[in-house]
Amino acid sequence: MTRFGRRDESLPDLIAEAGLAALRDAGVERPDALVVAAMNPEEFTGAGNYGSLINTYLGLAQVPAVRVETATSSGVAAVWAGFADIAAGLHRTVLVVGGEKMTHVPTPRVSEIIGRSIDPHERTYGTTMPALAGLITRAAMHSRGLTLREMAQVAVKNHANGARNPLAHFREPVTLDAVMESRLVADPLRLYHCCPISDGAAALVLTADPAPIRIAGIGQGTDTLAVRYRTELTSFRATQAAARAAYAMAGFGPERVELAELHDAFSPFELISLEDAGLMPPGKAGRATLDGETALDGRLPVNTSGGLKARGHPLAATGIAQIVELCLQLRGLAEGRQVSARVALAHSIGGLATNNWVTLVEARA
């Protein structure tokens, strides 16, 4: 993957940097197929037909390419498409690459473009991703007893991890006070509860041949586009369904997971997702985070990469970057932030939890 953050290169250049590095690492010059994830390059960069744009740019114009999109979880959707392609026996080696280029666009316009993944009627009320996350956070504080301190600790932990990741957008630690005193964005959410706008790309090579890491399970879960259609606001049905599907495919449960990358676009989402994915009992994630259980040296390290909060969130790159981090950890290549694990989980949220994914990866013995 590329360094995330403010980048001057074009989106095709970022995708090429990540894609070619992944091919080199895998010792593959020419994959049998290409899956490209980009959430909205039409609006952010003015270009479309991204499967063809990328295969041609990478010098792989004769390699079949598709583009996959499920809003902010597009990266994992591309991994799933590549996995299914190989599992169906259509191809043996697939390059999966995703990226987004956003920092050159003014912030209100970025919010508006991302906001198009929200239900059109709800958008007429000015609901943005932070607005809906603010509503969910307040409801979670009310019904689940989530506290501001617990949410702030997620950001503190993820910044501390990001400081150890040379590819992270933010490499400075933050204090609990700084998070809790940062400016209000969507009451009760504050600026430091929210992930940044980042550029970047990430890539994986999937193969039918033996490899150091195997995808043990990959599951998708969905929920209504309209938040007003949901009866449950403080947990995500889409995550719960995705986790069930992934565990069923893997043939094991959350008890074997030793490491996780979770979609902390907003800090409280990490706590909600820990419980939705079955990694913590209901109502325990906040306390466990304050107690350091999810820190680098904790029982279950979460977001060792820095998460969306500190590694950054170039939309379609994120889901792939999460799995890249898990692969580095499982292969013992996460220098400066290495933990000990054999089984790891990645969780990605698309839209306002309308199209979520859970992936389980395992190091081969």
Next chain:
Amino acid sequence: MIVQSIEASRCPRCRRMVVPGARYCPDHPVAMEPASVPGVGEIVSFTTLHSPPEGFKAPLHIALIELEGGARLFCHGQETRGIRIGSSVGVESLDGVFYFSHMSFADRARLFWRRAGARGEKVASITKSLAKGLFRGRFRGDS
């Protein structure tokens, strides 16, 4: 003025109500039937947006309301002072945009008698209302 009736749709299969009206049920591929719900309900959650999108002024107060009859609805508000999750609110309509508002004493009384009268369950309604008041009073300030 609180909206007496808001246009909604009901799924003939699962009875789910949605507002505004929709053609198909989100959980069943069947056409929905026209229905209506009263403009009164409870706050499910709310937020104040300090950097609203283009076309909106900060601070922007947004609430999700659960209307009596089951459908949920997004509303704007003039303020969120005194509003808590579970607060009873009325829904007003201004140029086709829904706003939540505290219910005045007169609104509450009208609503109370309409409900109680319509159902002919005055005693049950009075008991429920008193119980609710006590419950709220006890847990005041927890949100």
